[in-house]
Amino acid sequence: MTASEHFDVIVVGAGVAGSLIARSLGDRGWRVLVLEAGRGDGAGAPAVDVERFRSALVKVPSAAIAANPLAASPDVLDLRGDPGGGYHADGYLLQNGRLPYASGYLRVNGGTGTAWTGLTPRMHPEDFDTETFGYGRNWPIDYAVLEPHYRAAELEFGVAADVAEQRDLVSLPLPDGYAFPHSPVPASHLDRVVAGALDGHGVQDPFATRSTELRVVGTPQARNTTSTEAHGPVCEGSASCIPVCPTGAKYTPGRTQARWSPSVALVTRAVVGRIMPDAVGRIRGVEYQRYDDPASPAGVIRCTADADIVVLAAHAIENARLLLASGLANSSDQVGRNLMDHPVLLTWGLLPEPIGPYRGPGSTSGLEGFRFGPVRGARAPFRIEIGNWGWNWAVGAPDVEVRALLRDAGPTLPGGGGRRGLLGTALRHAVGNRIGRQFALQFEMEQCADPMNRVTLAPGQFDLLGSPRPLLTYDLSDHVKAGIVAAKSVSDQIFALLGAEDHSRYEPGPFQPGWFEFEGRPYAYRGAGHGAGTHIMGNSPATSVVDSWQRCWDHPNLFAVGCGSMPSLGTSNPTLTMAAITLRSAERIHRDLTALNGPIRLSARGPYRNPRIGKENDNA
Amino acid sequence: MTLPDTEGPSPTGTTEVEQSTEAEQLIDVEQFIELSVTLTGFNAAELMGTAMAGVYHAWVCQQVDPGLCTELIGASADGCAELDEGPVRELARSICHLWYLGVWPCPDGQEHPTAPTVISGRAYAQGLVWRSFGGHAPGAGTPGYGSWAEPPAETSGGEER
Numbered sequence: 001m002t003a004s005e006h007f008d009v010i011v012v013g014a015g016v017a018g019s020l021i022a023r024s025l026g027d028r029g030w031r032v033l034v035l036e037a038g039r040g041d042g043a044g045a046p047a048v049d050v051e052r053f054r055s056a057l058v059k060v061p062s063a064a065i066a067a068n069p070l071a072a073s074p075d076v077l078d079l080r081g082d083p084g085g086g087y088h089a090d091g092y093l094l095q096n097g098r099l100p101y102a103s104g105y106l107r108v109n110g111g112t113g114t115a116w117t118g119l120t121p122r123m124h125p126e127d128f129d130t131e132t133f134g135y136g137r138n139w140p141i142d143y144a145v146l147e148p149h150y151r152a153a154e155l156e157f158g159v160a161a162d163v164a165e166q167r168d169l170v171s172l173p174l175p176d177g178y179a180f181p182h183s184p185v186p187a188s189h190l191d192r193v194v195a196g197a198l199d200g201h202g203v204q205d206p207f208a209t210r211s212t213e214l215r216v217v218g219t220p221q222a223r224n225t226t227s228t229e230a231h232g233p234v235c236e237g238s239a240s241c242i243p244v245c246p247t248g249a250k251y252t253p254g255r256t257q258a259r260w261s262p263s264v265a266l267v268t269r270a271v272v273g274r275i276m277p278d279a280v281g282r283i284r285g286v287e288y289q290r291y292d293d294p295a296s297p298a299g300v301i302r303c304t305a306d307a308d309i310v311v312l313a314a315h316a317i318e319n320a321r322l323l324l325a326s327g328l329a330n331s332s333d334q335v336g337r338n339l340m341d342h343p344v345l346l347t348w349g350l351l352p353e354p355i356g357p358y359r360g361p362g363s364t365s366g367l368e369g370f371r372f373g374p375v376r377g378a379r380a381p382f383r384i385e386i387g388n389w390g391w392n393w394a395v396g397a398p399d400v401e402v403r404a405l406l407r408d409a410g411p412t413l414p415g416g417g418g419r420r421g422l423l424g425t426a427l428r429h430a431v432g433n434r435i436g437r438q439f440a441l442q443f444e445m446e447q448c449a450d451p452m453n454r455v456t457l458a459p460g461q462f463d464l465l466g467s468p469r470p471l472l473t474y475d476l477s478d479h480v481k482a483g484i485v486a487a488k489s490v491s492d493q494i495f496a497l498l499g500a501e502d503h504s505r506y507e508p509g510p511f512q513p514g515w516f517e518f519e520g521r522p523y524a525y526r527g528a529g530h531g532a533g534t535h536i537m538g539n540s541p542a543t544s545v546v547d548s549w550q551r552c553w554d555h556p557n558l559f560a561v562g563c564g565s566m567p568s569l570g571t572s573n574p575t576l577t578m579a580a581i582t583l584r585s586a587e588r589i590h591r592d593l594t595a596l597n598g599p600i601r602l603s604a605r606g607p608y609r610n611p612r613i614g615k616e617n618d619n620a
Numbered sequence: 621m622t623l624p625d626t627e628g629p630s631p632t633g634t635t636e637v638e639q640s641t642e643a644e645q646l647i648d649v650e651q652f653i654e655l656s657v658t659l660t661g662f663n664a665a666e667l668m669g670t671a672m673a674g675v676y677h678a679w680v681c682q683q684v685d686p687g688l689c690t691e692l693i694g695a696s697a698d699g700c701a702e703l704d705e706g707p708v709r710e711l712a713r714s715i716c717h718l719w720y721l722g723v724w725p726c727p728d729g730q731e732h733p734t735a736p737t738v739i740s741g742r743a744y745a746q747g748l749v750w751r752s753f754g755g756h757a758p759g760a761g762t763p764g765y766g767s768w769a770e771p772p773a774e775t776s777g778g779e780e781r
Contacts, residue, residue: 236762246762398721
């Protein structure tokens, strides 16, 4: 074991949250060590590679990164549904819940922030206060406290959105004179077709007393609509935001890392295994293992690093695993509990006319009318995303469609291929006609904190570096299932207004591990990749893991940041809110460091250069 | 608007074929293109425009018994709609699969099934499936800012045979 080095702050994880913390503290002159488990130090082949995505057989969110057995990334392909219902999980995440936790995350420099869609809706004020509606857990802070941090996060991400639309159609309180950094992303042709058929019509939510008026609304997103020095090039519509933007128009943590001050040192391929406390519960530092080549576990070096403050920013599940493996921060018994995601009901079909799927960002607009109001007490609220990429998420098209048309075109298709399938011009026309009319709706359900949904350590199961593997226990509540019932009913009415053929099928089997029956009907959900809640924030050390600063109640110099701190997610994609709470935490960490060290003089302290670590840091 | 990227080295782990085989001398690339026009419904100029014909010709000649190829060429001389079920029609499907998706499938009924093979990232980018509905392969082109707001490109084609 090498001798420890001392830093002001150690940040575990170089995803969105870790990169923001390091930027903020580095800018204030603190010496920050960022330890990233995955690859991607800027040398050699890129860790996230568009060419790898192009030549991947299955275009899943992990398709752009290389396999890494020493820091495995949970993948949606790890889950398989069983023929009669039920599922099995074969990857890094072990599972024993009634239903599967259906999302992955990426362990690579930049984290899941390299592969995110880039949608950045704010949470609504009432989302912080769901106990008013009879469910979930309240935040210890409210929208008003977070509002300036939302603006700071939007500036960092370069969010494109329309202030008037967000104020009038999403009823978000935005300060007078506020402008998003970028003008809104143009609505897709599909959005316009859908708006033409739906806007102004009412649909009946089975749980509501009155009908809900439909209105297609642009979605805020971290995507450049003009080329700027601060945010980079303009979106060119490559339509592969998940898993990799080839242009650089979507925000990724690499953009923040490029602006890190010289006092921030990044070490990739450094897997933290344990956080080290002293006798009175202060954190001294971390133990980590460094590898050069993921295929050579024998070459792993054990290291330690010390710091005044340690910040865990390794993803909700990894943060919980680290805290549990270290036996820390758990006097409330809440570490690992309250695991949440956004369960997603997909519906998919064919529109009467070609709309040009697989173009532009994954989603540019949505329907916001089912997110708010007292009805959320009766069923989970949901946000509807209009999916621009055909049946890609739903069935893995267009490959599936081409295979089907080559073999068994069915009697109703032009060309008369019958049971033998189509070839020649009949094939060309059928493929163009069918795929050209594909569209999908994505209903993202709020899932509230439930202590029974949790991460624990799998007994006797270790990863290649000897760390205990996470075991997930997950299920959907009847509140979520009622939301799914309402979503399907709303979808049926929307499809009727669109004149669309509904091709949604929910059947047990390998491709729908999230299949279940509820009140006699079949459904299936997917995971949105929004894992949260595992080190939940609250206003009492008895019932929560971190305070509103994401500081562990049990350890004054240990922070656990990210979606794991969120007591509720609302129906908003959580990255923006995570960034807002994390930027707020950076201010607290700065104050805590100042109290420990006294004020620092930037010029006096200067860049930190350690010869061994410095060569890993491309930004130094 | 730029065409999908066709530059760059072949990535590791994929399989562009370069060596000439005995089979290639039996079925030349012109014959392969003529067959592909019949099978895919895309004309020769469209197929040549992908710059994949040579790669696919070599691949098919390497993977498939030349006798079967010759049989398919003969059987589809007057069109392919009536090809009987069996190895010849299965080969026709595989060649279409290759052109439409850039992937060589595991043909049905094969004695030792293998996983489908992605020929290359370039083959994916040039897949005919995207052209069939006026689109482009995700992650392989830069159609331009706001292009997604326009109605899809006209997809007529395939009549001029």
